[in-house]
Amino acid sequence: MAQPRVLVIGGGLAGLAATMRLAELGVGVDLVSLVPVKRSHSVCAQGGINSVNALTRQQGDNEWKHFDDTVYGGDFLQHQPPVKEMADWGPRIIDLMDRLGVPFNRTPEGFRDQRRFGGTLYKRTAFAGATTGQQLLYALDEQVRRYEVEGRVKKWEFWDFLEPVLDASGRCRGAVCQDLVSMKFKAFPADAVILASGGCGLVYGRSTMSMVCTGSAVSRAYQAGAAYGNGEFIQVHPTAIPGADKLRLMSESARGEGGRVWVPRTPQDPRDPRSIPEAERYYFLEERYPKYGNLVPRDIATREIFDICTTDGLSVEKDRLCVYLDLSHLPREMLDRKLGGILEIYEKFQGVDPRVVPMKIFPAVHYSMGGLWVDYERSATGGMEEGSIRNQQTSIPGLYAIGECDYQYHGANRLGANSLLSCIFSGLFVAPSVAGLATASRAGEETPRLFEASLRRQEERHEALLGRRGGQENPYALHQELGNLMTRVATVVRRNEQLAAAYDEVCVMEDRWRRCSLSDTGNWTNQNVVFTKSLGDMFPVAKLILKGALLRDECRGAHYKPAFAMPGIAATDPAGKRREAEAWCDRFEANTRKWLKSTIARHGADGHPQISFEDVDTSLIPPRPRLYGLVGADVIEEVWKERSRGAADDAPAATGAGRAVAAHV
Amino acid sequence: MIQLAEDSNVGGPGAADQGNGHSDTMAGRTIHVRVLRQDGPGGESYWERHAVPYEPNMNVISVLQRIAERARAEDGRQVAPVAWDCSCLEEVCGSCTMLVNGRTRMACSALVDRLLEEHPGEIELRPMSKFPVVRDLKVDRGRLFRALERVEAWVPVDGSYDHGPGPRISPEEQEDAYPLSTCMSCGCCLEACPQYTKIEVVQREGESAEEFERRRTAAYDRGFVGAHAISQAVLFNGHPTGRMIADERLQALTSAGGIQVCGNAQNCVAVCPKHIPLTRSIARAGRAATVWAIKRLFDR
Ligand SMILES: Cc1cc2nc3c(=O)[nH]c(=O)nc-3n(C[C@H](O)[C@H](O)[C@H](O)COP(=O)(O)OP(=O)(O)OC[C@H]3O[C@@H](n4cnc5c(N)ncnc54)[C@H](O)[C@@H]3O)c2cc1C
Numbered sequence A: 001m002a003q004p005r006v007l008v009i010g011g012g013l014a015g016l017a018a019t020m021r022l023a024e025l026g027v028g029v030d031l032v033s034l035v036p037v038k039r040s041h042s043v044c045a046q047g048g049i050n051s052v053n054a055l056t057r058q059q060g061d062n063e064w065k066h067f068d069d070t071v072y073g074g075d076f077l078q079h080q081p082p083v084k085e086m087a088d089w090g091p092r093i094i095d096l097m098d099r100l101g102v103p104f105n106r107t108p109e110g111f112r113d114q115r116r117f118g119g120t121l122y123k124r125t126a127f128a129g130a131t132t133g134q135q136l137l138y139a140l141d142e143q144v145r146r147y148e149v150e151g152r153v154k155k156w157e158f159w160d161f162l163e164p165v166l167d168a169s170g171r172c173r174g175a176v177c178q179d180l181v182s183m184k185f186k187a188f189p190a191d192a193v194i195l196a197s198g199g200c201g202l203v204y205g206r207s208t209m210s211m212v213c214t215g216s217a218v219s220r221a222y223q224a225g226a227a228y229g230n231g232e233f234i235q236v237h238p239t240a241i242p243g244a245d246k247l248r249l250m251s252e253s254a255r256g257e258g259g260r261v262w263v264p265r266t267p268q269d270p271r272d273p274r275s276i277p278e279a280e281r282y283y284f285l286e287e288r289y290p291k292y293g294n295l296v297p298r299d300i301a302t303r304e305i306f307d308i309c310t311t312d313g314l315s316v317e318k319d320r321l322c323v324y325l326d327l328s329h330l331p332r333e334m335l336d337r338k339l340g341g342i343l344e345i346y347e348k349f350q351g352v353d354p355r356v357v358p359m360k361i362f363p364a365v366h367y368s369m370g371g372l373w374v375d376y377e378r379s380a381t382g383g384m385e386e387g388s389i390r391n392q393q394t395s396i397p398g399l400y401a402i403g404e405c406d407y408q409y410h411g412a413n414r415l416g417a418n419s420l421l422s423c424i425f426s427g428l429f430v431a432p433s434v435a436g437l438a439t440a441s442r443a444g445e446e447t448p449r450l451f452e453a454s455l456r457r458q459e460e461r462h463e464a465l466l467g468r469r470g471g472q473e474n475p476y477a478l479h480q481e482l483g484n485l486m487t488r489v490a491t492v493v494r495r496n497e498q499l500a501a502a503y504d505e506v507c508v509m510e511d512r513w514r515r516c517s518l519s520d521t522g523n524w525t526n527q528n529v530v531f532t533k534s535l536g537d538m539f540p541v542a543k544l545i546l547k548g549a550l551l552r553d554e555c556r557g558a559h560y561k562p563a564f565a566m567p568g569i570a571a572t573d574p575a576g577k578r579r580e581a582e583a584w585c586d587r588f589e590a591n592t593r594k595w596l597k598s599t600i601a602r603h604g605a606d607g608h609p610q611i612s613f614e615d616v617d618t619s620l621i622p623p624r625p626r627l628y629g630l631v632g633a634d635v636i637e638e639v640w641k642e643r644s645r646g647a648a649d650d651a652p653a654a655t656g657a658g659r660a661v662a663a664h665v
Numbered sequence B: 001m002i003q004l005a006e007d008s009n010v011g012g013p014g015a016a017d018q019g020n021g022h023s024d025t026m027a028g029r030t031i032h033v034r035v036l037r038q039d040g041p042g043g044e045s046y047w048e049r050h051a052v053p054y055e056p057n058m059n060v061i062s063v064l065q066r067i068a069e070r071a072r073a074e075d076g077r078q079v080a081p082v083a084w085d086c087s088c089l090e091e092v093c094g095s096c097t098m099l100v101n102g103r104t105r106m107a108c109s110a111l112v113d114r115l116l117e118e119h120p121g122e123i124e125l126r127p128m129s130k131f132p133v134v135r136d137l138k139v140d141r142g143r144l145f146r147a148l149e150r151v152e153a154w155v156p157v158d159g160s161y162d163h164g165p166g167p168r169i170s171p172e173e174q175e176d177a178y179p180l181s182t183c184m185s186c187g188c189c190l191e192a193c194p195q196y197t198k199i200e201v202v203q204r205e206g207e208s209a210e211e212f213e214r215r216r217t218a219a220y221d222r223g224f225v226g227a228h229a230i231s232q233a234v235l236f237n238g239h240p241t242g243r244m245i246a247d248e249r250l251q252a253l254t255s256a257g258g259i260q261v262c263g264n265a266q267n268c269v270a271v272c273p274k275h276i277p278l279t280r281s282i283a284r285a286g287r288a289a290t291v292w293a294i295k296r297l298f299d300r
């Protein structure tokens, strides 16, 4: 390996951004993907991508506020330096994508147009029609194609990543992958391997994610020893359209452009929604959250919609839980121009025109905040040190993770339009780290033998699967069972007894998986065996999600356990309110001390996840309570502010770092 | 709790009032599916019949999923699942193109209720005919991506380092470019085009992978580039920076397999699932190519 060479697994936004930068830095890249990279899941992103911009800046916005919104939205469960770095890079990233030709929507004067997304008060979100993800992905795909023509990138499309290859010291030296057409195996020696394999929605059966979001690549890295962080934090999107094969997303931009969520005040009112008078409609988000209205953060919108249907019994339909998402009051021309693409999806798959009739929607599994644990090096200004080989490195040296498959940027809950940013950012940012490594590291003598052993292991696993006879289990049916179970117990509302029981059930399913038999035993484009393999790799991920959720006895972001919820204030008299607010803040502080920690799972030899907890770097912005819509929020906030002022006076050194950086920005 | 597969299969979701007239009458019925299968490249193709229980709100993908799950043909024989491509399931990734009831289209947006209205009794699935079959409904569309290289479908930026924002673009220009930029490389336009004929190159014995690839690329490059690539050339020639290599694109469009091959049959625009104005792109490219050819004549 005279020339430095890096293996990138996955060609979504993250993988393509990394590939582009690496090629530019003169590093050769092998790019492996289950599907042609242009067909990666990132194409599904509709709404947009966040960053501070010239306009919001003049309204008082800045990178620090974007950073603050991100950590506040994420309930402070993310290390702050990487998030700060990402927010700082935001404007440059949008500029770059603009230069690459992304057809962002324009203002009459020819500037990029922006919209507002959940969890912020600023219009930070740049968008390209209703297919922003597709447009961003294509722009990167085009640049990578350019490098491919120049011979700097080699694509391996329709290939499956099977395992990282580690040397005796535990360093990653490459990987073994399989050609999904010829079913042949191949070793890919590399100076570094970057996983950019996206989310794991298929663990939940049906979700808003694409069929390739099996989480298999991440699971394989985890089983090879990589630590997994915050697995239990799974974002359930508030608004999806139910379907037999997929739960199709209705983007948050529908609400960003003025869509209103409501239910009839009369349960299951049989009237045509259009004929229900205003007074008989319950705009529950607007009433309960006057400040953010329909644009409350995702976890809150999801729980409210879920609750109004289950607890309050106000679902629009009886058999199928759903609420109205109404755009019918908005001008058709504006809807077509700004939301055309997503409205077509509704029309296409439901056969109803959402410009005329309110849509029916319900929450669905959407995004995985958790993912492979990755490292970073803090810079002097509180961001990330560019070029450090630690950035985005998993617990396996030489193995990196970026994009949705890392755990780094979104904490307990991701803000809308922040993921595309984190994907491109982590992709660009990892490149110099890995490029430095690529010239520094040299594989040892023993490496060829390692690859042979790894190839043999994978071939044997494959043959064993093909050779299974007389099993009773059908992998597709088993997958549905797993998905139903996970959706039932590990989404919006979580209860310990259910989680514990589900964990045991998943272990039983995993055993049953070993008895799955294949209906295709051939060795040519055998999708049956590929699916069955990836199903087998879903169980370790399901188990770490359940275990993490079970252990975390609190409510944080997307993780909600009613048994540990902190109710608002019941008292009505000022003194009583004050007393309760003090107690509330005490409890919040105690909870922060106990639970403001990332869940770290490691694959145990017995197949069970070994859980430990990692402290979170909150040195830049001290954690504060998320009080959206809580009864008595004002009193609690008052008490909280007094306390934080007091703390700052008492211990100037402790918050000094954060302040210095704040002044810098 | 939320949107379980169970809820949505039987009668519940979708069946309510969301515009599928068949659901009540069809419940408990069976959908008959005829699939044109082929075990591998160059092999014989053969028809196979499948029966799948009807569910409301199904699309062709969910039909294929049920076929994979059952792994039995209609006559009860155990058969390998049908191979096919899909990913996004919302008609944006371009994976799942096939011939459904003889029409080239995306399987994920082909709703069973509609298909049965069009053609009661049976759904017929065939692989695209203009691309080499890999297996069953899965074809090799490498040539389609190669065409994007031929026309240099990218903005030739200096690099990815910060140089401030891109050029100012009017809303009109954006609205012009955006539809062209939604091309998902599905290949429907190529399947429908009378001028786009199948090119299948088979690896020779003893030929290395690199040699084979080189020979295949050369063969592709002699063939027609196709409507999608012409439209991409128009997209990038319209972009203020993309335009800087407009001549190179026009050169590609006027060489062998270029725009002159197009017979203007307009089949392409009729089948594009993204409603991309392909004939307008072809007309624009044609005009630009003519002007360019004349200019070159004088420059000599
Ligand atoms: C419907 C929808 C709408 C969204 N809208 C927005 C939005 O508006 N704004 C926003 O910020 N975010 C949005 N998101 C989230 C965002 O789209 C994703 O988080 C992001 O695209 C993930 O990009 P990625 O590069 O990490 O991975 P992906 O785009 O998922 O790519 C993963 C890649 O890895 C490959 N891969 C996976 N497993 C393997 C394997 N075993 N072997 C080889 N290759 C493998 C795949 O082939 C693919 O190329 C949305 C998500 C959904 C589901």
Ligand code: SF4
Binding pocket: B189, B192, B193, B194, B195, B196, B226, B227, B261, B262, B263, B264, B265, B266, B267, B268, B269, B282
């Ligand atoms: S107009 Fe040209 S590209 Fe389109 S179908 Fe006809 S011949 Fe093919």
Ligand code: SF4
Binding pocket: B182, B183, B184, B185, B186, B187, B188, B189, B190, B227, B228, B231, B271, B272, B273, B274, B275, B276, B278
């Ligand atoms: S132009 Fe239309 S039909 Fe042709 S590849 Fe693009 S999206 Fe498909």
Ligand code: FES
Binding pocket: B085, B086, B087, B088, B089, B090, B091, B092, B093, B094, B095, B096, B097, B106, B107, B108, B109
């Ligand atoms: S599966 Fe993506 S277009 Fe049909």
